[in-house]
Amino acid sequence: MRFHTRKWVKPEDLNANGTLFGGKVLAWIDEEAALYSIVQLESKKVVTKYISEINFMSTAMKGDIIEIGIEVIKFGTTSISLNCEVRNKMTHESIVTVDNIIMVNLDESGNPAPHGKTKVEFVKDRLAKKEKEGLS
Template sequence: MNFHTRKWVKPEDLNPNGTLFGGSLLKWIDEEAAIYAIVQLGSQSVVTKLISEINFVSSARQGDIIELGITATEFGRTSLTMRCEVRNKITRKSILTIDKMVFVNMGENGTPVAHGKTEITYIKDQL
């Protein structure tokens, strides 16, 4: 799994316990996963269909730098399934795991449409 996106945990990202608010983290993950799906499928018309069980393994605190890792695990006819891990950049300690996130490629009429992709596309192969 490649970890490309990094976030710095700031005061506005904290819950009353002084740790990273899960909602902030989930927003970052959903956005990163959508960008990943857009790049992989070559389409900006993707939507989140499913996010499986979210396993909060440990917490992050103000000042921590975290990194988000996402990788494709399956290409469906209209969908892309991914796995996600979030970890502390410095300690490499896992913060969160999600085994399954599904995004669907949507057509102009708002229904799923085939994307034609079958394997991960790497940036070096796109250039």
């Protein structure tokens, strides 16, 4: 799993117990899944369709640095399925895991639309390919 984003747990991210608020970390997960999907599908119109069971395994405290990892499970015709782990950057202790997040590509009318992707692509590889095609 690749960890793409780091967050610094600040006072405004805490619940009444002084630990990381679950709703805050879920918002971060949803945003990370959307950003990852937008980059992979090369489409700005992507929405969350489904988030499976969320497993809160430990917590984070004010001042902790957490990181969010996303991994592709599979590409569907109009969707991409992901899993996610949030962990403490310094200890690598898992804070939250989500086994399945389904993101759907939309057309201009807001209907599911085929994206044509079948495998993970890295932006650097896309840019190199475009550069190579430009030289040909």
